[in-house]
Amino acid sequence: MWRTLMRTHAIYAVMLRFGLDNYLPRQGLFRLFRLTSRLHPAYYHNDRNVGSAAERLRLALETLGPIFVKLGQTLSTRPDLLPPEMVIELSRLQDRVPPFSGREAREIIEKTLGQSIDAVFSQFEDEALASASVAQVHAATLRDGSDVVVKVLRPGVERLVAKDIALMYALARVVAKTRDGRRLRPVEVVHEFENTISNELDLMFEAANASQLRVNFTDSELLYVPEVFWPYTRKQVMVMERIRAINISNDQTIAEKNTNMQALAERGVEIFFTQVFRDSFFHADMHPGNIFVDLDDPEKPKYCAIDFGIMGSLTPEDQHYLAENFLAFFNRDYRRVAELHVESGWVPRDTRVTDFEAAIRKVSEPIFGKPIKDISFGSFLLSLFQTARRFDMEVQPQLVLLQKTFFNVEGLGRRLYPDLDLWTTAKPVLEDWMKDQVGPKAMLKRTRYNAHDYAKILPQLPLLGARALQAVVDGQNQSPSDHQRHRHSRRGVSGAVMLSASIALAVLHSDYQSWQWLLIGLLGLFGGWQIWRKEKE
Numbered sequence: 001m002w003r004t005l006m007r008t009h010a011i012y013a014v015m016l017r018f019g020l021d022n023y024l025p026r027q028g029l030f031r032l033f034r035l036t037s038r039l040h041p042a043y044y045h046n047d048r049n050v051g052s053a054a055e056r057l058r059l060a061l062e063t064l065g066p067i068f069v070k071l072g073q074t075l076s077t078r079p080d081l082l083p084p085e086m087v088i089e090l091s092r093l094q095d096r097v098p099p100f101s102g103r104e105a106r107e108i109i110e111k112t113l114g115q116s117i118d119a120v121f122s123q124f125e126d127e128a129l130a131s132a133s134v135a136q137v138h139a140a141t142l143r144d145g146s147d148v149v150v151k152v153l154r155p156g157v158e159r160l161v162a163k164d165i166a167l168m169y170a171l172a173r174v175v176a177k178t179r180d181g182r183r184l185r186p187v188e189v190v191h192e193f194e195n196t197i198s199n200e201l202d203l204m205f206e207a208a209n210a211s212q213l214r215v216n217f218t219d220s221e222l223l224y225v226p227e228v229f230w231p232y233t234r235k236q237v238m239v240m241e242r243i244r245a246i247n248i249s250n251d252q253t254i255a256e257k258n259t260n261m262q263a264l265a266e267r268g269v270e271i272f273f274t275q276v277f278r279d280s281f282f283h284a285d286m287h288p289g290n291i292f293v294d295l296d297d298p299e300k301p302k303y304c305a306i307d308f309g310i311m312g313s314l315t316p317e318d319q320h321y322l323a324e325n326f327l328a329f330f331n332r333d334y335r336r337v338a339e340l341h342v343e344s345g346w347v348p349r350d351t352r353v354t355d356f357e358a359a360i361r362k363v364s365e366p367i368f369g370k371p372i373k374d375i376s377f378g379s380f381l382l383s384l385f386q387t388a389r390r391f392d393m394e395v396q397p398q399l400v401l402l403q404k405t406f407f408n409v410e411g412l413g414r415r416l417y418p419d420l421d422l423w424t425t426a427k428p429v430l431e432d433w434m435k436d437q438v439g440p441k442a443m444l445k446r447t448r449y450n451a452h453d454y455a456k457i458l459p460q461l462p463l464l465g466a467r468a469l470q471a472v473v474d475g476q477n478q479s480p481s482d483h484q485r486h487r488h489s490r491r492g493v494s495g496a497v498m499l500s501a502s503i504a505l506a507v508l509h510s511d512y513q514s515w516q517w518l519l520i521g522l523l524g525l526f527g528g529w530q531i532w533r534k535e536k537e
Helices: 002-017 029-039 053-064 066-075 084-090 102-113 157-176 179-184 186-200 203-216 251-256 261-279 316-330 334-343 353-368 377-389 397-416 422-437 439-449 451-474 480-508 516-536
Strands: 121-124 135-142 147-153 237-241 291-294 302-305
Touching: 002 053, 002 157, 053 066, 053 084, 066 084, 066 157, 066 186, 102 135, 102 147, 102 237, 147 203, 157 186, 186 203, 203 237, 203 261, 261 302, 261 316, 261 397, 261 422, 316 334, 316 397, 316 422, 334 353, 353 377
Parallel strands: none
Antiparallel strands: 121 135, 135 147, 147 237, 291 302
């Protein structure tokens, strides 16, 4: 209890130091805080007048420590709650803290793996390669000679996170009771942050993400994902292949290698859209510290990624609506953009499409007067989110993560190659994906995927069809001739259903990778003929 009070006081002092008390609600307990703020020494700190409010918020979060830095990073993905200038400023937060000792790291590894360091590694570097709020990384060499990095959770980090999150919830509940606080939904924000950081506290979760992404890009010329060494990976320790590549922020070395900068920028965009639309599984923490480049072939630079604690995914419905939104937007079909938002449920069903269309046009048209290289689509998405707020757009967490990642990818691409034409690079990926989702090829693919389920219900189709027709016929007063006609209809429907299902299955599996399907089709056809013969008798 005493520690909680001390921590609360520390947060209050930091707010006063950076002049954030001016933004506290004016109701309830916060009114008392505002009235007594001048009595606190922190109120007279010089930092109260430094920069903008957004900049002071960033500085305050950095002062409060790594857990609050991560909270700020989460808030930077919520343009539906914060104004654009705050979203941009919070996106600059860097999660950097001093490392803990190599001795402590060794103790955690040995306790977790149940083996001595020397039994697992032929070499282990006590000095950390990198250190963040949740974990740090050490270089090592396995006994088989593999160069690896060992990620180790900070000692006591779970307890620290639990305490800070409990305090955040307490403060959020107080804020939520105020008039201004209800719009910000602080409890929901803390809950989202809790889910994000909980995943980062389990390195098995990150290892599974890395393995899945590695499978998705097996033999890819665009992206390399390091291998996870599962025998030495646990909740608190993860061992992964070490990447020998150049960090994307090392502009001087990249330039000295005579790198094709246009290809480097375009490949980054292609990787992002491929992850989103082909795989529906994308790296959602694409800041420069997590991106490296293999320049063995400077004309065809290859990306390497690390840190897979935060990943995003989309449902097929979200993928479809998102792809159509992109295509409609670049075709300046704002009516379709508005309709898609309503159809997807992103805005309420009773939204006037014409009003929403006009609002989208107001945001979109000005950017089409600029050269494509001068258009910031990340900033456009921020403006679109702000516009959608007026129409009670529901928060879509998966899309918020996507927007944040898109903003990072675009910013990186433009930094590498200022003339990057994002649309020309992304359009082929989107169009290929759309072709795969519609037409005969897509229908055959979906049918094959569900063929096992179809096989289960196939024998029941004629009987179900006949019963359905019988129910209709029995509900009517029929003459003998009508009854005979409906009876023939039942025969036709039963036979046609079974025949079409049989032919479909036979055609779908004409490659005969599984000859059983052809047999099922023939049996189905025989069953349809038997039903027709019995009805005729």
